[in-house]
Amino acid sequence: MTRGRGTGRRWLLVALVALALTAGPPLARAVPTRPVDIDAGTLLGRVQAAEDRPWSGLVETTGTLALPDADQFSDVAALFGGSTRMRVWWRDADHWRVDQLSTSGEQDLVRTGDRTVRWDYERLQARFGEEPSVRLPRAADLLPTELAARMLRGAGPDDVTRLPARRVADRTAPGLRLVPASPRTTIDHVDVWADADTGLPLRVEVYDASGRFLTSEAVDVDLATPSEARVSFTTPPGAGVERDDVLDIADAANQYAPLIAPQRAGGLEADGSNGAVGVYGTGPEQVVAIPLRDREADALRDQLGVTPGARQGATGTRVTVGPLGVLLTGAEGEGGLLVAGTVTPPTLHAVARDVIAGYQYVGVPQ
Amino acid sequence: MIRVELVSLLRSRRTWATIALVDALPVIVAVLLAVTDLGPRPGTGPAFLSAVLTDGTLYPLAALAIVLPLFLPIAVAVFAGEAIAGEAQQGTLRYLLLRPVGRTHLLIAKLVGVMAFVVLTVLVVAATAYLLGIGLLGHQSVTASAPGTASVSGTSLSTPELVARTFAALGYAMLCMLGVASVALFASTLVRSPLAAAMGALALLVGSTLLLTLDAADPLKPYLLTRYWLAFVDLFRDPILWHDLVRGVLLQLGYVVVFLGAAWANFATKDISD
Amino acid sequence: MxxxxxxxxxxxxxxxxxxxxxxxxxxxxxxxxxxxxxxxxxxxxxxxxxxxxxxxxxxxxxxxxxxxxxxxxxxxxxxxxxxxxxxxxxxxxxxxxxxxxxxxxxxxxxxxxxxxxxxxxxxxxxxxxxxxxxxxxxxxxxxxxxxxxxxxxxxxxxxxxxxxxxxxxxxxxxxxxxxxxxxxxxxxxxxxxxxxxxxxxxxxxxxxxxxxxxxxxxxxxxCGPTGLLVVDTPDPHLAARLLVGRVEAVDGERLLVRDQDAASVNAALVGAGVPVRSLHAQRRSLEDVVLDATSRQAIA
Known part of the structure; x- marks a missing residue:
C-alpha cells in the first residue's frame, strides 16, 4: 500500500460522486420530453381554452426593466425590475390566492368574488377592499397563466408558430411563439410553453427588440382544484384589519376624477373601462391613460425628468424603458395625463391627444 | 472516540465561552427591542423580528434568523477547522492514530463532535430567546381574543403547531451547519494551521453569500452553501412550503458526502509528520 | 522471532x-x-x-x-x-x-x-x-x-x-x-x-x-576488544624500546601495543624497570564505530 495509488483512487471516487451530485439535477431536467405532435393553431386553441383552469403551484418571475421608482409606482417598478416568488392556488378567475414570498415574510392577495384581501405579514395587517375595475399591475398579473392569457388575447392561428417542447415543472410543455402583427406594439415576440395535456401555460418569456425582459415560470404545478378553504382568508389573532377604499393611484383616479375616458384612442379600442382611466388595446399592445392631480403629476414628472433618456417635448415628458413607453403630459402645477404601455412613441402621443380631446367632464361623484 | 469527543466538548470551557458569545447577540437585540419597541421596517432586518414585538414566543425564531447567517457558521468553521489541524498542531493527532483510532473513524467522530456543538448552541440560543421573548417582549396571549399565533401566510397556528414547527426550524438550522462543518473539516485535513482551515471554510461562506446577491450567478445558486439557509421561514407559511426545505436538506447532505469524502480521500493515507 | x-x-x-x-x-x-x-x-x-x-x-x-x-x-x-x-x-x-x-x-x-x-x-x-x-x-x-x-x-x-x-x-x-x-x-x-x-x-x-x-x-x-593494549607510562621511550615490533603507536605517554596478554606485557615492563601507570585492553567506543561507519559511507 503506497500513497500514490490508493490516494488517486479515492480522489477519483470523490470526484465522480461530486460530479454525479452536481450534474445530476441538470441532467434530470434535461431528460427529453416525450414527443408532442400538435400544430400551433391547435395548441393556441388549447391554451386559450385553459384560461382560468384550476391549478396550484409555485411561480418564479424575473424582470429586467429599470422603471423609474416613483413613490406611487414603486411596487410596479419592483415587479418588473426584479425577481418575485409566488405561491398560487387558483380555483377560477374570482376565487384565488397568490402569496408573494420574501425571505422574511409574505404579501398575499386573496380574491373571493369581488372582494380582495391583502395580507402583509411584516406589518401584521389585513386590508380588505373591492376588486377595482382598473388598477396598476400587481404580482398576480405576472403568473404565467395570466401573462399568457393577456398576451394571447385576440391572437389567431396565423399569429403563432410552434417552438420545441421543453420540460417545465417536470412536465412536457410544447412551445408557442407569438409575433405581434401590429406595428404599434414594442413587444417583439412572446414565447409560451404550455402543459401538453391541459394547455395550462407553464412558462412565458416576453421579448422586446433588444431581448428578453420578462420571464415567468411555474416551478411546481399541481393540476388539482385547490379547496375552497385554501382560497379564503380569516384574519389571524393579533393582526390589524383595515379597509381600503382605493387600491392604488389608478383605482383612485378612475373612481374620483370627474372624467370619462373616450372609447377609442390612438386607433385602439377601450378594454371595457367606463371611468376616468382608459385602457386601450389588447394582447401585446396595451396602453393605459391615467389623469393625475398636480401633486402626483409633479412628483412623477420630477422622477421622469431625471431618468436617463427622458425627452421633454411639446406634449410633455416621455421616457422609454425597454418596451415600455411612459408619457406624462402637461407642465409643473398643471396636473397631467399619464400614458403608459407597450406601444411605440407615436402611438403613445396619439393616445394622449385622443384621450385629452375625448374626455367627458362629469359631476364629482358623491 | 465519538464518546470521548463529546465528553471533551461538554467539559471544554471554550465550548461554553463560544456558545455564550453566539448567544450574546440575540440577547442584546432582545433588550434593545424591549427598550425601544422599534421593529425593523418591513422588508428589512431578520425574519420574525417585527413580529416578536407583539408575540414574544416567536423570539427563538428571530434569534435563529439573527445568528444563522454569520455567527453560528463562524463558530462552526472555527470548531471544525480545529478538528484535525488543531490535534496535529498540538501533537496529539499522532498519539490518537497510534492508540489506534482509525483515520476514517476519527473524521466521523470529529464531525459528530462539531454537530453536537451546533445542536447545543442552537438549543441554548433558542431557550434563552424563549425566556427573553416571554419576559421582555410582547405578550400575545394577553392581548389576543383568540388563542394562537399568526402564520406568515396569515392563518392561525395553534400553540402545539407553533411548537412543532419551531422545533422543526431549529432542526433545519442545525442541518444547515453540516455543509460548513464538512468543508472546514476537509480544510482541516489539508492545512497545518487550524486558523487557515477555518478561514478556508469562511471564504466559501462569504463567497456563497456574495454570489447569492448576484443575478449573473443564477446557474450556480442551487449549489451554493448558504442558498437555502433562511428557508426555515417556509415552515411558518401555511401550508408549509417544502420546495426549498427539501432542497436545503439535500444540498447539505451533498456537501457532507463530497467534502467528508474529500477529507477521507486526503486523510486516509496522509503522512502524519507534525 | x-x-x-x-x-x-x-x-x-x-x-x-x-x-x-x-x-x-x-x-x-x-x-x-x-x-x-x-x-x-x-x-x-x-x-x-x-x-x-x-x-x-x-x-x-x-x-x-x-x-x-x-x-x-x-x-x-x-x-x-x-x-x-x-x-x-x-x-x-x-x-x-x-x-x-x-x-x-x-x-x-x-x-x-x-x-x-x-x-x-x-x-x-x-x-x-x-x-x-x-x-x-x-x-x-x-x-x-x-x-x-x-x-x-x-x-x-x-x-x-x-x-x-x-x-x-x-x-x-x-x-x-x-x-x-x-x-x-x-x-x-x-x-x-x-x-x-x-x-x-x-x-x-x-x-x-x-x-x-x-x-x-x-x-x-x-564494541569488542581491538586486540591492542593501552600502556600509560612516564617513560614511553624505554617502554617502546622494550616492546619493539609490537608498538603500533606512541601518543605522548601512551603506547598502543599489539598483544593480547596484558599480564605478560606488564611483567616485562615492570621487570625492566619501566614504571606503568595503567595498562588495559583497548575496546572500540561506539563513537569510533559510528564515525567509522558513517565516514565509510561518505566515501562510498
Whole structure:
C-alpha cells in the first residue's frame, strides 16, 4: 500500500460522486420530453381554452426593466425590475390566492368574488377592499397563466408558430411563439410553453427588440382544484384589519376624477373601462391613460425628468424603458395625463391627444 | 472516540465561552427591542423580528434568523477547522492514530463532535430567546381574543403547531451547519494551521453569500452553501412550503458526502509528520 | 522471532529521499538502539514503522504482521513516544491518559483509573495532582508521554529520544525502568542522537546516516576488544624500546601495543624497570564505530 495509488483512487471516487451530485439535477431536467405532435393553431386553441383552469403551484418571475421608482409606482417598478416568488392556488378567475414570498415574510392577495384581501405579514395587517375595475399591475398579473392569457388575447392561428417542447415543472410543455402583427406594439415576440395535456401555460418569456425582459415560470404545478378553504382568508389573532377604499393611484383616479375616458384612442379600442382611466388595446399592445392631480403629476414628472433618456417635448415628458413607453403630459402645477404601455412613441402621443380631446367632464361623484 | 469527543466538548470551557458569545447577540437585540419597541421596517432586518414585538414566543425564531447567517457558521468553521489541524498542531493527532483510532473513524467522530456543538448552541440560543421573548417582549396571549399565533401566510397556528414547527426550524438550522462543518473539516485535513482551515471554510461562506446577491450567478445558486439557509421561514407559511426545505436538506447532505469524502480521500493515507 | 523487520524501506518526499532502502531487524527481547544525527531519516523511519507515514516502497512487518495494513491489530500491542510527548494543555495528566485510553478500541471502563495510576506510578508521576498539563515541566511532560506509551503493557516500546528534558537522576531512573521492562519481556526500540545513552542501555544498535542503514549489529560485537593494549607510562621511550615490533603507536605517554596478554606485557615492563601507570585492553567506543561507519559511507 503506497500513497500514490490508493490516494488517486479515492480522489477519483470523490470526484465522480461530486460530479454525479452536481450534474445530476441538470441532467434530470434535461431528460427529453416525450414527443408532442400538435400544430400551433391547435395548441393556441388549447391554451386559450385553459384560461382560468384550476391549478396550484409555485411561480418564479424575473424582470429586467429599470422603471423609474416613483413613490406611487414603486411596487410596479419592483415587479418588473426584479425577481418575485409566488405561491398560487387558483380555483377560477374570482376565487384565488397568490402569496408573494420574501425571505422574511409574505404579501398575499386573496380574491373571493369581488372582494380582495391583502395580507402583509411584516406589518401584521389585513386590508380588505373591492376588486377595482382598473388598477396598476400587481404580482398576480405576472403568473404565467395570466401573462399568457393577456398576451394571447385576440391572437389567431396565423399569429403563432410552434417552438420545441421543453420540460417545465417536470412536465412536457410544447412551445408557442407569438409575433405581434401590429406595428404599434414594442413587444417583439412572446414565447409560451404550455402543459401538453391541459394547455395550462407553464412558462412565458416576453421579448422586446433588444431581448428578453420578462420571464415567468411555474416551478411546481399541481393540476388539482385547490379547496375552497385554501382560497379564503380569516384574519389571524393579533393582526390589524383595515379597509381600503382605493387600491392604488389608478383605482383612485378612475373612481374620483370627474372624467370619462373616450372609447377609442390612438386607433385602439377601450378594454371595457367606463371611468376616468382608459385602457386601450389588447394582447401585446396595451396602453393605459391615467389623469393625475398636480401633486402626483409633479412628483412623477420630477422622477421622469431625471431618468436617463427622458425627452421633454411639446406634449410633455416621455421616457422609454425597454418596451415600455411612459408619457406624462402637461407642465409643473398643471396636473397631467399619464400614458403608459407597450406601444411605440407615436402611438403613445396619439393616445394622449385622443384621450385629452375625448374626455367627458362629469359631476364629482358623491 | 465519538464518546470521548463529546465528553471533551461538554467539559471544554471554550465550548461554553463560544456558545455564550453566539448567544450574546440575540440577547442584546432582545433588550434593545424591549427598550425601544422599534421593529425593523418591513422588508428589512431578520425574519420574525417585527413580529416578536407583539408575540414574544416567536423570539427563538428571530434569534435563529439573527445568528444563522454569520455567527453560528463562524463558530462552526472555527470548531471544525480545529478538528484535525488543531490535534496535529498540538501533537496529539499522532498519539490518537497510534492508540489506534482509525483515520476514517476519527473524521466521523470529529464531525459528530462539531454537530453536537451546533445542536447545543442552537438549543441554548433558542431557550434563552424563549425566556427573553416571554419576559421582555410582547405578550400575545394577553392581548389576543383568540388563542394562537399568526402564520406568515396569515392563518392561525395553534400553540402545539407553533411548537412543532419551531422545533422543526431549529432542526433545519442545525442541518444547515453540516455543509460548513464538512468543508472546514476537509480544510482541516489539508492545512497545518487550524486558523487557515477555518478561514478556508469562511471564504466559501462569504463567497456563497456574495454570489447569492448576484443575478449573473443564477446557474450556480442551487449549489451554493448558504442558498437555502433562511428557508426555515417556509415552515411558518401555511401550508408549509417544502420546495426549498427539501432542497436545503439535500444540498447539505451533498456537501457532507463530497467534502467528508474529500477529507477521507486526503486523510486516509496522509503522512502524519507534525 | 522478529519484532520489527523492514525490507528495502524507502521514503521520498518529492525529489528528496529521506529513507533509502533500510532493512531493520529487531528481535524479541532486544533493546535496540537506533542512532542517527538529526535529519538522518530516523524519525521518518520510526513513523513508517508505526503507520503514520506511508513508505514510498519497501515493506514493514511489526510483531509479525504487515504495517500499515494491520495497524488495527498491531498498534494495540505497541507503546510509542514519537518526537516528544503531547497532551491537551488544559487537561490534567490523569484525565489525558484516561481520555486517550477511552478513545481507542477495546478499552473497558472498569479498571481504567487503576491502569492510569499504574502507568503514572511507573514513570514517577504517581503523586501528580489535578494540575493541567500546561503547568508541567519538560521532564514531567516527557514522563507523561512515557506513561501513555506504557498504559497498555505493550510487547514493543518504540521510544524517540525518551530522556529528552530529564535531569541526570531522571535519565537514570528511566533507563532502569526500560531495563526492568526489557527483563520482563518487552522489546524496546530507542532512537536517539546521544551515543552514550545508547551505549549504556542497548543490546543491539542500528546506525542511520543520510537515510541509509550503515550499521546494524550486536553492541557487544561492534564494541569488542581491538586486540591492542593501552600502556600509560612516564617513560614511553624505554617502554617502546622494550616492546619493539609490537608498538603500533606512541601518543605522548601512551603506547598502543599489539598483544593480547596484558599480564605478560606488564611483567616485562615492570621487570625492566619501566614504571606503568595503567595498562588495559583497548575496546572500540561506539563513537569510533559510528564515525567509522558513517565516514565509510561518505566515501562510498
Amino acid at each position: 522478529k519484532v520489527i523487520r523492514t525490507e528495502g524501506l524507502t521514503k521520498r518526499f518529492g525529489r528528496i529521499t529521506a529513507v533509502d532502502g533500510v532493512g531493520l531487524d529487531v528481535r524479541e527481547g532486544d533493546v535496540f538502539g537506533f542512532l542517527g544525527a538529526n535529519g538522518s531519516g530516523k524519525t521518518t523511519t520510526v513513523r513508517m514503522l508505526l503507520g503514520l507515514v506511508l513508505p514510498t516502497s519497501g515493506t514493514v512487518e511489526v510483531l509479525g504482521e504487515p504495517m500499515p495494513a494491520r495497524r488495527a491489530s498491531v498498534l494495540p500491542q505497541v507503546g510509542a513516544l514519537v518526537e516528544g510527548p503531547a497532551a491537551p494543555p488544559h487537561l490534567s495528566g490523569r484525565r489525558h491518559l484516561a481520555l486517550l485510553d477511552a478513545a481507542g478500541p477495546g478499552s473497558r471502563r472498569t479498571g481504567r483509573a487503576g491502569r492510569v495510576d499504574d502507568a503514572l506510578e511507573q514513570v514517577g508521576l504517581g503523586g501528580v495532582d489535578r494540575r493541567p498539563v500546561r503547568t508541567y515541566s519538560l521532564g514531567m511532560r516527557q514522563r507523561l508521554g512515557l506513561a501513555a506509551a506504557l498504559m497498555r503493557r505493550p510487547r514493543l516500546l518504540v521510544l524517540d529520544e525518551p530522556t529528552n528534558g530529564l535531569d541526570p537522576a531522571g535519565i537514570q531512573e528511566i533507563r532502569r525502568l526500560l531495563l526492568d521492562l526489557n527483563a520482563a519481556g518487552t522489546t524496546v526500540l530507542v532512537s536517539s542522537h546521544l551515543l552514550s545513552e545508547i551505549e549504556r542501555t542497548c543490546t543491539r544498535v542500528g546506525v542511520l546516516h543520510a537515510g541509509r542503514l550503515v550499521l546494524q549489529d550486536d553492541l557487544a560485537s561492534v
